[in-house]
Amino acid sequence: METKLLIVNNGLKDLRGHYFETGISTAAAARAAGLRPILAAHATCPDGLVPPEIECLPLCRTDHWVAGGVATGPDLAGVRCRPAEMPRTSIDRVLDTPDGFAEYLAARFPTPTPAPVAVPAPGRPAAALPAKPGRAARLKRFVPPLLWSLARACRPRVLARTLFRTLKPLLPPVLTDLVKAKLRRPAPVPPPAPNPVAVVPSVVPPAAGDPLLTRLRATGLEAEFGYVRAYEEDLEQLLGLTGVGPGDHVFIPTAHGRELVAVREIVEKYGADRCPTFHLEFRHALDGDPNGRLADLPPYTRAHAVFFELYRRAPEHPSVRLYTDTEELTRVYGDFSGLSFATLPIPFRAELIAERCRRPGDPLCLTFIGDVRDEKGYPWLPALVDALRPEAEAGRVRFAFQSTLVDQHNNPASVAALSRLRAAGDPFVDLVGLRGPLHPDEYYALVSGADVLLCPYDPVTYRCRSSGTMTEAAAAGIPTVVPADTWLERQQPAGTGTRFSDLSSFVAAVKDVAGRYGEYRAAARAHRDAWRRVHNPAALIRALVGPAPVEPVTAVRPAA
């Protein structure tokens, strides 16, 4: 039987870069390697987004940033599927023991909660109306709302308002104005900016005494409970429906700590011998001072401190393997969590990048690729255009900026920069993707048309993080301009680009590359093949399904 690779990409909802590209490229490479890839996407992923040759199950109700809370999953006709190898009564034995049938059913369908009104059944007449409730039931129905209304009426503010309205005709106008002012509600305080981790309430009711809930509650992460449980349920359902079991692999390409906890719960519930091998890849930076107080850490880092601690309740599990996509992140995550991490290659479809055929005299295309986000340095682009305006007007350079605005709320400087660029309407500035995420064909056309890739990224955020666009540029032999002291700089082969530390050095770096483009281009091309040998989807698949990564050397406690 063919080995399955279940790629759980719960951020896959649309064509947006990373989630879409990793999902598709990994699935294609898995198939080429003789595996059966199954791509699990977010429940809102539209039918037809993923190419039909890839089996896609939009079953995940949570996404990485828990945006929009827990979504409604597709109708599974009441099925509660559990991992295929879980202990369950065979149909041949269900009648042999008193509980055999119940066990058989419980492995397949949730114990139903009584429906208030029976749904009309196909093939059957409409359901009868429910019986008239008895007296006790009627009291139960009407008394609580009545008490609630009375209690509400007795609140001081409501009481005062009622009293005031009654006495108003008897009071002089000056006095009524004074009372009105006292009773007036204070102006509403604008809601705080959404916290991407913990503000969306759970829709899964917490069970009292649950140790996970207790720990999350103690650290102010109670809202995470519902997401952990929802993810766990979804993953179990996926394992059951797809029959992914021992000998198979589950790859979570953009993992979160809550998902690690959910995986641990599943492994403990069913036992490693009945589970596939789970591969979780963490890609986001753990910002903040690791020596600081837990409460002072940024939400993502704080949440991961707790999730990793929850994972450490038991020794590391051989069927759960952890990764990042940069050596830097691997060190950071390893130190922060105490767990073993390895580094995975970055997958992308290099074959879709066409060879750039630039005619002599054509302007150099300076390209920015990615979402319009502050951390990606989009706000610097108007200044860059201004600084290179003479060269652009002389026809020596032009600009192609991907300008897909996905999160206006959290990127105010980028929104302003985009407005400025649109208002300027310079003929040598091409704003691509204004209407939404780019289709892969458009995206790769943009990459293929680039002469220089601009990565004006925030050096703090990208100190350890990878960059998919930088990876693509290196694979295509395109010179790059990257922030100093970041993963991007350390990956940039010598002579293939320049680096910067602030806006003025960014502009200078771009000018330098444009001025000596031939040299940079030649060096970038020379390193292209070496890069592609490391970062490609096939290498990723080999790393996942090959032997377990070698454990990093850990300090050995000296003998007493």
Place this chain on the structure above:
Amino acid sequence: MRVTYVYTWGYFHPATCGADLVAANHLAYFRDRGWAVDCVLARDSRKDGAEQAFRAAYPWLRSLTVADLPPHRWAFGDLLWAYHRFADVPAVRAVLEQTGDLFVTNYLFTAPLLRHVPKTARRVVETVDVLSDQFALAARPAPSAVAELRAGFLLETELDLYRLFDAAIMINADEAARVRGLGVGHARYVPRWCPGRPTGTRDAADFDLLFVASNNEINRDGIDWFYRRVYVPHLWRQGVRLGIAGGVCDGLHYTDHGVRLIGKVPGSLDPLYARSKVVVAPIFAGTGLSIKTVEALAAGKALVAAPAAARGLDPNAGAFLTLDMKADPAGTAAAIRALLADPGRRADLEARAAAFAAREFGWAAFTGGMDAALRAA
């Protein structure tokens, strides 16, 4: 021979739907053989008023037990759980435990009742529908891969449950063959018995077209589509009179003067068929057998059916017209108008329909099938 017989929708006499008629077939068979029958019914509150009529129709039953089924939704799992609990209702359990030679039940979701049936008894299920198809039809639309998975899972469970029985009786030959092909060797087609007789058509018929159906979503959707897409644009101006009978009228609210909502018809449908020229069956989904189609054929009516309404019937028998109505509403209307305008062709179709029904759904075909199924069990 002692038989325990279980039926899922309450008193099945007077019949209000196709499943009731299938149950009536079984009891007629047991009665004909002189077998003693303990009958267990899951109460259907809508049919409580039918108790006296039921008891009057079946005074020969050895015992009759009626019990409430726990509340449930229309989903495979919910129904299985409901019957798991139903099996533990003391009165039901007592009957099940005393099953003699044969246990016969309707619908596969009653399988949990087998927990209390002695292993010495032969166990037979009348499936009525391929249930996994039925529940997949009832589910909300889902992305294709998900729909495929859930259907596969339900089918796997269904195939599992068949194995608990010694025989699975199906009323659609194609579905029986399909299930056999999936490894359920004891699945067998048994034609239902339709004891109708040709009614003929009165010279001054009240209805040009007649649709008879119970009140379920598939029937409502079907006739509503036919009304809006075929009748209104292509038949109304021509003065075609459409009669709609049965429980389906409860869900329809037409005030159109060309349409008459007849409602439920107590007793025989023969007089109604006799007052109608052509029977239509615009049904576009479903499993098992469309009982309304077989009834119309047994009544010797000229029938125009959508392919789904003629499922399980030989389309080459020449006993009825099958039209892909949704693909060509105008063509459907034209074919109907042509049939209405040609009494000779109608008479020919009526004769063919009656002969076909007598051959395929007569007493001999039914009892022969039942005998063979029980012998093999």
